[in-house]
Amino acid sequence: MITNAAVRLLAQYNRWMNERLYAMADTLGEELRTADRGAFFGSVHGTLDHLVRGDMNWLARFENQPLPDFGPDALVCPTWEALLALRQQTDQHIDTWAGTVSDAWLAAPLSWYSAMYHQQMNMPAWIAVSHFFNHQTHHRGQVTTLFSQLGMDIGVTDLPMMPSLHHTTPD
Incomplete structure (x- = not known):
């Protein structure tokens, strides 16, 4: 089972990577950023x-709130400015939420209806939270591949190299 400390660390990693990806995506310009790359x-x-x-x-x-009503196929944010603002707002929300997660909540059952799988889902919250962070990493990996195909290098993406963790030892 993951712990509150792991959730906070993964939230920090999420923000660090999103800041880097969005900064690089911002340099693409609208045409390259929205071009279908397969x-x-x-x-x-x-x-x-x-x-x-x-x-x-x-x-x-996670917060037992109604799901946002985005519509099934539309972009949440058709403009770059709106997407950037919503990403920043959502990352702040993730950071705040991560600070409130207790180990007891992580061990408790979480239930929701999955529209994707058309069924009720029930599992310990820690499994759903693990998927939440894994889903982020998976799709950020897709974006880094798209950057690579454009000849752009995002640099190191490994969690141990996150600046807040990367410490040098004194000689």
């Missing part, structure tokens, strides 16, 4: 949009 969600913009949609849905489940 990815599952088409473009860099489409993939980042899917990711913020997923994050908001999971946060609603």
Whole structure:
């Protein structure tokens, strides 16, 4: 089972990577950012949009709130400015939520109806939270691949190299 400390660490990693991805995506310009590159969600913009949609849905489940009403196929944020603002707002929400998660809540059952699988889902919350962070990493990996195909290098993405963790030892 994961702990509150792990949730907070993964939330910090989420923000660090999103800041880097969005900074690089911002340099692409609208045409390259929205061009269909054959990815599952088409473009860099489409993939980042899917990711913020997923994050908001999971946060609603975790906080026992109604799911946001995005519509089934539309982009949550058709403009870059709106997507960037919503990403920043959602990352702040994730950070705040992560600070409140207790180990008892993580061990407790979580239930929700999955529209994707058309069934009621029931599992310990820690499994759903693990999926939440894994989903983020999976789709950020797709975006880094799209960047690589454009000749852009995001640099190191490994969690141990996150600046807040990377410490040098004194000689």
